[in-house]
Amino acid sequence: MTIDFRLPDLGEGLPEAELVQWLVAEGDTVALNQTIAEVETAKAIVELPSPHAGVVTSLHAAAGDVVEVGAVLISFDIAGEEPTAPGAETASRATAEPSAEENRAQPNLVGYGAAPRGSARPQRRARGQMRPAVGVDTAVLEAAPHDVIHTPEPIEALRERPRSTPPVRKLAKELGVDLALVQPSGATGLITRADVESYAARVTPTEPTVVPALAPRSEGERTTRIPIRGVRKHTADAMVRSAFTAPHVTTFVTVDVTATSELIASLRSDRALEGHRIGIMAVAAKAVCLALGRHPSLNSRWDAEAGEIVQHHYVNLGIAAATERGLVVPNITDAQSMTLVELADEIGRLAEVARAGRTAPSAMSGGTFSITNVGVFGVDAGTPILNPGEAGILALGAVRRQPWEHRGEIALRDIMTLSLSFDHRLVDGEQGAKFLREVGEILREPGRAMLLG
Template sequence: MSQDFRLPDLGEGLPDAELVQWLVAEGDTVSLNQNIAEVETAKAVIELPSPFAGVVGKLHHAAGDTVEVGEVLVTFDGGGDAAAPAPVHEAPAEPEEEKATPNLVGYGAAPRRSARPQRRARVARGDGSSAVDTAVLEAAPHDAIVEQPLERPLERPRSTPPVRKFAKDLGIDLALVEASGVTGLITRADVEAYAARVGAAPAEAPATAAAASTPAPRSGDRVTRTPIRGVRKHTAEAMVRSAFTAPHVSTFHTIDVTKTMRLVASLKADRSLEGHRIGVMAVAAKAVCLALGRNPSLNAKWDDAAGEIVEHHYVNLGVAAATDRGLIVPVIPDADAMTLVELADAIRELAGVARSGKTPPAAMMGGTFSITNFGVFGIEAGTPILNPGEAGILGLGSVARRPWEHKGKIALRDVMTLSLSFDHRLVDGAEGSRFLVDVASVLEDPGRALLMR
C-alpha cells in the first residue's frame, strides 16, 4: 500500500514553500517522524518530519521548486504505522507501545516517545559520497572496511543551507567535518579548514567564495538572474507595504557614549559576568525599553480595520538580524521586564539562531518596536524602514573616537549617531524627539537609568 505525503499547512497561513533540499532519496527506508526534507517559507527554513514509516517510492519535486500547500511531496511504499518488512539496513522495528502517530499540522498530535527516531546510519566513502550502511559494515570482515575513514553519526550534521551547498560543491561530506564552536553548528570556516587539510577542490571547477553562494553566469552573459524567493521576497513585500502605508519621519542625534563604553568594558572584565557578552546593543535595548515607558506613543499600532490606535503596555522588542537568506527581525517578548544581563543573553541567542537559519516563524511575530545595528558595518547613520505594524525603529550607528567638547574643553570621546524612524500618524515630531533624547540620556550616562521608570 502506498501513502502520499502532502505539504502541510505549517501553521503560518502561507500558501506555499520552497523545497531547499531532500534529506532522503528514492529507495531509502524512513522511520516515523524522521526528517525527510528542508523547506523555506517566507519566514524561515523548516525541517519536515515524515508522517509515515516505509520506503520512499517517489520524490515529486526537486530542490528549488515552489510547492503549494496540499501538493504531494513524496509517495511512500508500505506507508502507515505498519512499515514494510525491514531490509538489512533498516533499524529494528519499534515495540508496539512505542509506535506513534504523525505530529504535523493536519495529521494530528503525536504521543510522547521514549526515543527519538534517527536517520539510518551510513559511512562516507573517500570520494565524499555515502552509501554503505552500518549494519552491512558490522557484518563484514574488519579488513574489508579498513578504507572507510569514518562512520556517520546517527543525526545529520548541523549546518545551514549555504554551508551544506558549499561543502557539496567541494565534494566534502559534512559528517567528516568537526564543528569548532560550542553550539555544534558546522560553519563555512569549519568546511574551509577541513578542505585545506585534505586538499579538497570543487567537483567540477575551481570556484570562488562568491560563486559558492550565487548562481554562476553562463559564458557571455552580462547579467545574473536570481529568483526572488523565501525570506528576501517576504522582506521586500513587507518593506514596500510599510513604506507606502505608514508616513515615515526620520530624525538623528549624535551623542557622547564614552561612559557607556567604559561600562561595557568593566562588565566584560567582571568574572561573575563571564560568558554574557554585554555590549552596546544590550545597553541600547535597555535604554529603548525605559524610553518607551515614558513615551508610549512610540509603542503603539495603527489599526486601520478597527479604526483604533492600539497602545501596548509591554515591549516586544524586535532585533534586526542580517542573515545569508536576507534580513529578519526576531522578537524578544516582554523585553521591558528583563535585566541588562537577560537582554544581552536574549540578543545573543536570537542572533545565533538567525545565523543558523532556524528562527521559527512564531519568533518573528508580535513585535511592538524594533532596533537595528548598522554600526557593525561601519555605518554612522541611516533611515531604517518601520517593521509593519510598529510605530518606531531605532538605528544604532558605529562608535568612533572623535574630538568632542567635554567639560568646556576639546577631548577625544566615543561618539555615535542614533537614527529614529517613526510613523507620523502615531507620533509627532515633539514625541519622537523626546523619545530619542531619553534613549540618548541613558547611553550618555547609564546611571540615569536608575532615575527612569
C-alpha cells in the same frame, strides 16, 4: 496503503516554500518524526519531520522547486498495511486518513493535514535557469563560477547524505572539504563547524578534496538573474507594504556615549560576567525598553479595521539581523522584564540562530518595536523602514572616537548618532523627539536608568 503528505502551513499563513534538499529517497523506510526534508519559507529554513512511519514511494518535487501549501510533497506506504491494489492508487490517496493513534503522534508542526489548494503543481525554474542535480546543495550553485562544488550524487547516495546546516556547508565549500568524508562528533549525526575545521586541519596536500568546478561563463554573459523568493521576497513585500501604508518620519540625535563604552568595558572585564557578551546593542535595547514605558505611543499599533490605536503594555523587541539569505527581525518576547545580561544573551542567541537560517516564523511575528545596528557596517546614520504593524524603529550608528565638547573643553569622546523612524499616524513629532532624546540621555549617562520607573 499509500498516503500522501501535503506541504503544511509552516506558520503565519505563508503560501509556499522552496524545497532545499531531500534527506530521504524513494524506497527508504522512515520512522515517525524522522527529518525527511529541508524547506525554505519566506522567513527561515525549516526541517520537515515525517508524519508517518513507512516506506517512501514517491517524491513529488525536486530540490529548488517552489511548492504551494497543500500540494503533495511525498507519498508513503504505511508500515503494517497491505499495499494499494493496482488501479486503486488514486482513490486510496484521496481517501486515506491517519488513525486516531497516528493523529495523537503527529509532529508538532503547524498545518499538518493542510487541505489541498487546487491542483497546483510545484513551480519550475524559469527556462534557461540552472537546476541543481539531485544531491547538489542549491547554495553552491549560487556561488561564483570558478568556485569548487561537489559533483552530483546518484539518488541512491542520498540515503547517506551528510547532515549539516547551511553555514557549515558554506564553510566546507570555502575550505574545500567534502562533507561525505567528515565524521560527525555528536550523537545526533549532525556535522558541526568544529567537525569541518578539525577535518580541514588534518587533511594534507596529498589528500585533496577539490573536485571539478563549474564551466566559466561565456564572454557575452553580462547579467545574472536571481529568482526573487525566500527571505528577500518577504522582506521586499513587507518593506513596500510598510512604506506605502504608514507615513514615515525620521529624526536624529547625536550623543556622547563614552560613559556607555566605559560601562561595557567594565562589564566585559568582570569575571562574574564571563561568557556574556554585553555590547552597545544590549545597552540600547535596555534603554529602549525603559523609554517605551514612558512613551507608550511608540509601543502601539494602528488597527484600521477596528478604528482603534492599540497600546501594548509589554515590549516584543525586534532585533534586525543581516544574514546571507537577507534581513530577518526575530523578537525578544517581553523584553521589558529582562535584565541587561539577559538581553545581551538573547540578542546573541537570536543572531546565531538567524545566521544559521533556523529562525522560526513565529519568532518574527508580534513585534512591537525594533532596533537595527547599521553601525556595524561603518555607517553613521540611516532612515530605517518600519516593520509592518510597529510604530517605531531605532537605528544605531557607528561609535566613533572624535573631538567633542566635554565639561567646557574639547576632548576625544565616543560619539554615536541615533536615528528614529516612526509612524506619524500614531506618534506626533514631539513624542518621537522626546522618546529619542530620552534614549540618547540613557546612553550618554547610563546611571540615569536608575532614576526611571
